[in-house]
Amino acid sequence: MQKHQQLKSSLFKLAQADGMPGAETTAAEVAKGELEKFMQVEKDVLGNVVGKIGGKGPHILLDAHLDQIGLIVTAIDEKGFIRFDRCGGADVRVLPAHEVLVWGEKTLYGLVCSMPPHLTKAESAGKAKPADELAIDVGMDKKSLSKIVKPGDRISLKGPQGELLGGRVFSPTLDDRAGVASVLRCLEILKDKEHGCRLTVLFSTQEETSGSGAKVASYKAEADEAIAVDVSFACAPGLLKEKCADLGGGTMVGVAPTLDRGMSKDLINLAQRENIPYQVEVMGGRTGTNADSIQNSGKGLKMALLSLPLRNMHTAVEVADLEDIESTARLMAAYILERGQENA
Amino acid sequence: MLKKIKDLCQIPAVSGGEEKVRAYLIKKIEGKADHEVDALGNLIVYKKGKKAAKNKVMLAAHMDEIGLIINLINDEGFLKFIKVGGIDTAVLLGRSVEIGDKAVKGVIGVKPIHLLKEEEKHTFPEDGELYIDIGAKSREDALKHVSLGDLAVLESQPTEFGTSLLKARALDDRAGCALLLHMIEQESQYDLTFAFTVQEEVGLRGAKTAAWALEPDYALVVEATTAADIAGVEAEKEVCSLGKGAVVSFMDRATVYDREMYKKAFELAEKHGIKIQPKAAVAGGNDAGAIHSAGGGAKTLAISLPCRYLHSASSTIDKNDLEEVYKLIVKLGEYYAND
Numbered sequence: 001m002q003k004h005q006q007l008k009s010s011l012f013k014l015a016q017a018d019g020m021p022g023a024e025t026t027a028a029e030v031a032k033g034e035l036e037k038f039m040q041v042e043k044d045v046l047g048n049v050v051g052k053i054g055g056k057g058p059h060i061l062l063d064a065h066l067d068q069i070g071l072i073v074t075a076i077d078e079k080g081f082i083r084f085d086r087c088g089g090a091d092v093r094v095l096p097a098h099e100v101l102v103w104g105e106k107t108l109y110g111l112v113c114s115m116p117p118h119l120t121k122a123e124s125a126g127k128a129k130p131a132d133e134l135a136i137d138v139g140m141d142k143k144s145l146s147k148i149v150k151p152g153d154r155i156s157l158k159g160p161q162g163e164l165l166g167g168r169v170f171s172p173t174l175d176d177r178a179g180v181a182s183v184l185r186c187l188e189i190l191k192d193k194e195h196g197c198r199l200t201v202l203f204s205t206q207e208e209t210s211g212s213g214a215k216v217a218s219y220k221a222e223a224d225e226a227i228a229v230d231v232s233f234a235c236a237p238g239l240l241k242e243k244c245a246d247l248g249g250g251t252m253v254g255v256a257p258t259l260d261r262g263m264s265k266d267l268i269n270l271a272q273r274e275n276i277p278y279q280v281e282v283m284g285g286r287t288g289t290n291a292d293s294i295q296n297s298g299k300g301l302k303m304a305l306l307s308l309p310l311r312n313m314h315t316a317v318e319v320a321d322l323e324d325i326e327s328t329a330r331l332m333a334a335y336i337l338e339r340g341q342e343n344a
Numbered sequence: 345m346l347k348k349i350k351d352l353c354q355i356p357a358v359s360g361g362e363e364k365v366r367a368y369l370i371k372k373i374e375g376k377a378d379h380e381v382d383a384l385g386n387l388i389v390y391k392k393g394k395k396a397a398k399n400k401v402m403l404a405a406h407m408d409e410i411g412l413i414i415n416l417i418n419d420e421g422f423l424k425f426i427k428v429g430g431i432d433t434a435v436l437l438g439r440s441v442e443i444g445d446k447a448v449k450g451v452i453g454v455k456p457i458h459l460l461k462e463e464e465k466h467t468f469p470e471d472g473e474l475y476i477d478i479g480a481k482s483r484e485d486a487l488k489h490v491s492l493g494d495l496a497v498l499e500s501q502p503t504e505f506g507t508s509l510l511k512a513r514a515l516d517d518r519a520g521c522a523l524l525l526h527m528i529e530q531e532s533q534y535d536l537t538f539a540f541t542v543q544e545e546v547g548l549r550g551a552k553t554a555a556w557a558l559e560p561d562y563a564l565v566v567e568a569t570t571a572a573d574i575a576g577v578e579a580e581k582e583v584c585s586l587g588k589g590a591v592v593s594f595m596d597r598a599t600v601y602d603r604e605m606y607k608k609a610f611e612l613a614e615k616h617g618i619k620i621q622p623k624a625a626v627a628g629g630n631d632a633g634a635i636h637s638a639g640g641g642a643k644t645l646a647i648s649l650p651c652r653y654l655h656s657a658s659s660t661i662d663k664n665d666l667e668e669v670y671k672l673i674v675k676l677g678e679y680y681a682n683d
Contacts, residue, residue: 096656111652127466137575159440
């Protein structure tokens with residue numbers, strides 16, 4: 001799939017840098033470097049990466065979150081194994097024998113302990129252990145390990161990146177680096193175009209735990225309206241049709257009581273007019289994304305949500321379709337151009 | 345030795361599809377020893393020593409590994425599979441795989457945690473619910489790249505970590521293959537016979553025919569075995585430990601080992617300063633089960649590398665144990681060839 005080579009390499013670069021909730025530094029630096037190609041960028045007190053472009057038109061905030069689900073060190077046991085808990089919504093069923101990186105004074109490679117089938121008892125078969133009964137093996141004794149790793153250090157799930165058929169890719173952390181990539185792609189599309197809008201671009205922290213990053217940054221930005229870009233469920237075996245969208249079927253325009261109905265409608269109309277593939281994602285209340293905290297921050301603003309269909313969410317093999325990242329970027333760009341023209 | 349292990353562990357060879365491992369071994373062995381391949385695909389190697397042996401000693405390691413076999417491609421282009429050998433679902437979920445000779449990439453799907461009912465969050469899906477996603481949009485699309493019966497392995501790069509550990513897929517039993525290959529490459533005191541066997545993980549199939557044809561007096565099975573020296577396991581339930589040397593079995597689910605050979609291993613280890621430990625549990629099984637009872641029978645012993653997370657893509661050994669296992673099999677080979 002030659003079509004989106006640049007998008008793919010940008011996405012893989014963003015996704016390779018780890019950033020767990022409250023410890024997003026590595027991912028933030030990579031995203032900041034990319035964003036600086038388009039605008040002035042600063043980091044705020046919670047580690048949010050915030051870029052700004054001035055303009056006389058409406059003030060639009062674009063958000064994608066930086067952080068990924070991970071684990072957090074709670075203790076080191078007598079044998080030198082690391083005990084941990086979840087930091088964000090990791091699925092404990094995938095953890096046994098999983099490769100991890102432990103982000104201590106040095107970054108250590110490790111494996112989540114697992115008992116081989118030869119030694120497991122029939123009564124425990126089929127049941128996953130909770131996180132606090134699992135441990136990580138970094139091949140060191142307690143004494144030397146304690147100098148490098150401390151309680152509170154974050155742990156990331158490690159896994160290869162790769163390409164599947166038809167422009168589909170897999171990698172850890174596509175939730176939500178795929179969103180970050182689509183915002184950057186949108187800025188690329190807008191680069192040589194006059195739109196007149198004032199833009200705030202927010203790559204936010206701590207979405208997977210509390211949404212605090214987006215809440216604080218959007219309060220300070222005081223935008224008129226905002227579009228959050230996150231991932232949502234792509235259809236796969238075992239999922240109900242009404243709970244998922246087609247992978248590769250286009251950007252998902254959110255329609256929900258907490259989202260501005262006018263903005264959702266405008267986005268749908270624009271997608272139709274511009275021939276941008278899209279799907280409608282209907283939710284019954286809050287969205288479970290940063291849209292919830294941004295809409296309600298400070299004096300509030302008009303909120304929209306675009307989602308990217310993603311398979312295997314919260315695992316190290318999240319699957320996305322580059323075409324969906326592209327259509328999300330195109331629709332965002334079209335919206336900004338449209339809003340700028342209305343106010344010209 | 346380490347390079348050989350890493351090379352061997354990266355070659356996909358699920359039971360019944362061992363040809364690439366066999367080809368690698370033959371290439372290394374050519375010119376150093378005679379070899380033949382039997383009907384099942386076992387590689388038999390005759391190593392000439394400085395002296396003829398009084399007894400026929402056979403050393404065995406299996407070439408195959410656990411994996412998956414594709415048994416259905418559905419209308420949406422997802423692949424269903426059967427597990428080949430004993431594999432827990434936990435070590436498959438959310439992992440990437442390589443399928444068939446073209447190493448087509450795929451991932452094993454997981455229903456997102458957000459959509460699970462409370463009890464599902466701690467329950468593994470049934471085997472029949474598992475599937476591989478290769479990105480295909482239809483059955484027709486998938487069939488251009490994969491076929492029914494294709495074998496698949498978990499993607500895993502050999503990685504050294506910690507003080508002295510090595511993680512790789514298929515250490516069970518490529519580590520054994522590498523040790524025997526290394527032995528073939530060195531000078532030997534006595535004539536020895538080596539069997540690199542097929543289909544161990546699906547019922548010790550290859551070892552049975554190899555042992556029947558070779559009729560050894562003594563057999564040494566070189567393996568990787570379950571070390572449970574991990575967090576939360578009491579000392580007496582660890583089975584064996586990394587860094588404590590060669591593991592010798594007295595009994596497992598397939599074999600009651602020759603008592604004299606078991607004792608001799610400890611005696612030789614003490615004499616030559618080799619680290620050794622018992623496999624302190626009656627668990628698992630290996631080619632010894634087929635070898636000791638093939639034809640007229642053979643006195644058999646299993647000598648293993650202690651290995652954590654066996655039958656996952658993350659099996660892990662201590663590099664220091666390699667030397668201990670190597671020294672012990674050389675000494676045992678010499679002893680029984682001339683006993």
